[in-house]
Amino acid sequence: MSTRVDALKSLRTQGNDNNEGNYSMKLDTVYLSGQMSNLPDFGKGNFFKAEGILKKMGVAVINPAILPDGWTWEEYMQAAYNSLKRNKIDYIVMLPSWRDSAGAIQEKCWAEEMGIKVIEWDVLIDAAKQ
Numbered sequence: 001m002s003t004r005v006d007a008l009k010s011l012r013t014q015g016n017d018n019n020e021g022n023y024s025m026k027l028d029t030v031y032l033s034g035q036m037s038n039l040p041d042f043g044k045g046n047f048f049k050a051e052g053i054l055k056k057m058g059v060a061v062i063n064p065a066i067l068p069d070g071w072t073w074e075e076y077m078q079a080a081y082n083s084l085k086r087n088k089i090d091y092i093v094m095l096p097s098w099r100d101s102a103g104a105i106q107e108k109c110w111a112e113e114m115g116i117k118v119i120e121w122d123v124l125i126d127a128a129k130q
């Protein structure tokens with residue numbers, strides 16, 4: 001079993017084998033990270049869908065997709081840095097296609113420097129289902 005899944009064992013309190021996606025995990029706060037630039041509506045739909053699933057799991061979510069439109073890339077990145085630095089974040093959750101985003105890669109680097117655990121979306125969901 002991968003160490004990422006092993007790390008989640010302490011977070012998972014109970015699984016549910018139904019297909020409704022109702023899983024219960026003990027996890028305080030996560031920050032969502034993924035590609036936004038060059039996507040229709042900045043990929044906000046992906047962020048809000050992930051937020052909804054995580055909230056059903058009992059997770060508090062910091063979702064950068066709630067930021068207002070019209071800022072510069074640098075302003076969004078400053079807001080991301082501040083969110084990572086000032087909040088008690090347990091995990092940064094890397095949404096699919098994050099590797100295609102310079103911003104998401106930077107957020108991951110900052111999180112690692114701050115000691116925030118990094119987990120990819122697919123690994124998190126697979127672990128929750130176990």
